Amino acid sequence: MTGPTALPPRVDRWWRRTVIGMPYAWLLLFFLVPFLLVFKISFSDPIVGQPPFTPLLSPQGPGLFHISWDNYRFLFDDDLYLVSYLKSVHIAFISTLLCLLLGYPLAYAIARAQPPWRNVLLLLIILPFWTSFLLRVYAWMGVLGDHGLINNLLLWLGVIRQPLKILYTDLAVYLGILYSYLPYMVLPLYASLERLDPDLHEAAADLGAAPLTVFRDITLPLSLPGIIAGSMLVFIPAIGEFVIPSLLGGLDSLMIGRTLYDEFFSNRDWPLSAAVATVLLLILVLPIMVFQHFQARDQAGVQ
Amino acid sequence: MRRRYPTFLISVLAFGYAFLYVPIILVMVYSFNDSRLVSIWGGFSLRWYGELLHNEQIIDAAWLSLRVAVMSATAATVLGTLAALALTRMGRYRGRFLFTGMVAAPLVMPEIITGLSLLLLFVSLQDLVGWPNGRGALTITLSHITFSMAYVAVIVQSRLAAMDATLEEAAMDLGGTPFRVTLDITLPLVMPAMLSGWLLAFTLSLDDLVITSFVSGPGASTLPMVIYSKVKLGLTPDINALATLIIVVVTLCVACAGWLTLSGNAKSPTVARTHN
Numbered sequence: 001m002t003g004p005t006a007l008p009p010r011v012d013r014w015w016r017r018t019v020i021g022m023p024y025a026w027l028l029l030f031f032l033v034p035f036l037l038v039f040k041i042s043f044s045d046p047i048v049g050q051p052p053f054t055p056l057l058s059p060q061g062p063g064l065f066h067i068s069w070d071n072y073r074f075l076f077d078d079d080l081y082l083v084s085y086l087k088s089v090h091i092a093f094i095s096t097l098l099c100l101l102l103g104y105p106l107a108y109a110i111a112r113a114q115p116p117w118r119n120v121l122l123l124l125i126i127l128p129f130w131t132s133f134l135l136r137v138y139a140w141m142g143v144l145g146d147h148g149l150i151n152n153l154l155l156w157l158g159v160i161r162q163p164l165k166i167l168y169t170d171l172a173v174y175l176g177i178l179y180s181y182l183p184y185m186v187l188p189l190y191a192s193l194e195r196l197d198p199d200l201h202e203a204a205a206d207l208g209a210a211p212l213t214v215f216r217d218i219t220l221p222l223s224l225p226g227i228i229a230g231s232m233l234v235f236i237p238a239i240g241e242f243v244i245p246s247l248l249g250g251l252d253s254l255m256i257g258r259t260l261y262d263e264f265f266s267n268r269d270w271p272l273s274a275a276v277a278t279v280l281l282l283i284l285v286l287p288i289m290v291f292q293h294f295q296a297r298d299q300a301g302v303q
Numbered sequence: 304m305r306r307r308y309p310t311f312l313i314s315v316l317a318f319g320y321a322f323l324y325v326p327i328i329l330v331m332v333y334s335f336n337d338s339r340l341v342s343i344w345g346g347f348s349l350r351w352y353g354e355l356l357h358n359e360q361i362i363d364a365a366w367l368s369l370r371v372a373v374m375s376a377t378a379a380t381v382l383g384t385l386a387a388l389a390l391t392r393m394g395r396y397r398g399r400f401l402f403t404g405m406v407a408a409p410l411v412m413p414e415i416i417t418g419l420s421l422l423l424l425f426v427s428l429q430d431l432v433g434w435p436n437g438r439g440a441l442t443i444t445l446s447h448i449t450f451s452m453a454y455v456a457v458i459v460q461s462r463l464a465a466m467d468a469t470l471e472e473a474a475m476d477l478g479g480t481p482f483r484v485t486l487d488i489t490l491p492l493v494m495p496a497m498l499s500g501w502l503l504a505f506t507l508s509l510d511d512l513v514i515t516s517f518v519s520g521p522g523a524s525t526l527p528m529v530i531y532s533k534v535k536l537g538l539t540p541d542i543n544a545l546a547t548l549i550i551v552v553v554t555l556c557v558a559c560a561g562w563l564t565l566s567g568n569a570k571s572p573t574v575a576r577t578h579n
Contacts, residue, residue, distance in 0.1 A: 015481050019485075020389040023402075023456075024398070024405075026382055026448075026449070034424040037423040102322070109319075110316075112309075123561055124323070128323050128327060130554075130556075132549055132550075132553070133510055134530055134531060136327065138330070138538075139330045142326065142330060143325070143326050145537075237411060239413065240412075240414070241413075243513065243531075280415075
């Protein structure tokens with residue numbers, strides 16, 4: 001985020017009002033108000049009707065406000081939700097680690113390539129990110145299935161006799177997240193690695209540091225902002241992931257996004273879904289704040 | 304002095320790009336497979352492409368998705384560009400902090416929460432003021448505008464922030480009103496960023512499943528919704544063909560966007576470094 005540029009004093013008021021007012025009003029109505037609604041409805045009771053929840057302000061109710069904690073109580077009584085939250089964090093964490101393990105060497109290799117090559121290599125990282133997310137996850141069904149690429153290859157090589165069960169397991173979910181979110185990891189890592197002054201390496205090497213020492217003492221610490229940004233960009237959306245556990249995961253790959261989706265579309269319990277979403281948001285607030293904090297510090301360091 | 308590029312890094316690149324591209328290539332290859340059994344090669348054939356053309360459900364869904372994507376990308380580009388201007392060229396104003404947060408938040412928000420919250424908004428609005436009446440193309444478009452304008456704002460904003468403001472200041476000093484200056488100087492300079500923003504918004508809209516599932520109504524199934532319900536049951540050859548078509552179209556779009564961005568950067572070299 002850059003600071004506002006110095007403005008000449010003559011600014012048409014109507015133009016200023018349009019530029020700020022239009023997107024502002026849109027985001028208030030379609031972004032902020034909906035969140036307040038989720039919060040509000042998480043405190044109401046489900047009813048059969050349209051809309052299927054009790055109004056908070058009910059003139060004929062016992063009090064003016066009708067706040068029900070039932071949804072939250074249910075959320076902590078039923079193991080399903082607790083297990084889903086924990087499993088989401090667990091799966092997102094492991095997938096983020098895998099992304100870092102593959103993304104870091106990849107970003108490093110791109111940053112070390114000759115400048116004309118870098119743009120091509122970067123474009124090739126971003127290109128799959130542009131094609132349909134759903135279809136990319138679908139593509140992995142063809143790789144991991146019982147008659148998929150991996151099993152066919154291993155059978156043909158004689159390594160295994162029976163196809164391995166990979167599709168519809170947690171492993172498939174890890175791979176799906178790793179694949180889908182890899183660009184989010186590589187791009188910030190590349191940005192911080194590319195910024196490194198090659199002279200630093202040269203100097204350290206000239207002074208007798210072994211390549212691994214140079215990496216550990218210079219490259220790694222200086223690329224820490226990229227590591228944090230990339231990890232957060234993978235970890236945060238992965239927690240709420242729905243498509244990947246739904247298509248690649250097994251019945252026990254209970255991620256909270258999937259549980260919420262099923263709760264909403266099969267049981268049609270809107271207030272409970274709203275409570276699930278509110279708690280998910282609370283879980284995400286901490287990593288989002290960490291991310292914003294490091295982004296702001298990183299940006300301030302650049303300027 | 305140029306040092307040799309280490310072999311280790313070459314193998315990293317080879318493995319990384321194989322990981323990224325093999326699954327996609329596999330889908331494309333199998334889209335030409337004559338056999339109904341997806342995993343067994345039954346010879347080259349275009350029959351799945353032919354069947355796609357006769358699948359009315361898919362054609363209808365594709366048409367709806369395309370209409371929604373064009374409308375929402377256009378509106379998101381206008382709103383996102385205004386938001387980017389409001390963040391970089393408007394100085395200080397009340398509520399700027401909240402605004403900054405609201406522009407950035409949709410980028411990290413799980414779709415499942417955004418979808419649920421927008422549905423609750425539409426239902427409550429209908430209850431209160433009778434609009435939007437029911438759910439369908441309109442509610443899908445409004446939702447897509449909301450999440451994709453954040454992406455447009457980020458792209459245009461990074462361009463605006465990197466751009467030299469002296470040209471605009473000079474035009475103001477020469478008596479241009481802020482509106483004329485934006486129209487005549489700023490917008491032409493950020494046009495490549497707006498175009499790539501539009502393309503990104505277009506592909507995001509074309510691709511969205513989760514938010515759309517929440518805010519869509521009966522009879523309004525977008526392409527991802529149809530694909531998801533088919534794919535949930537396993538691999539199907541006609542989805543392979545559809546995937547191949549979509550991948551080819553998107554790749555062409557991205558190539559255009561990349562070319563636009565590069566040629567835009569060529570005119571103002573300072574921007575090139577900020578595009579990562």
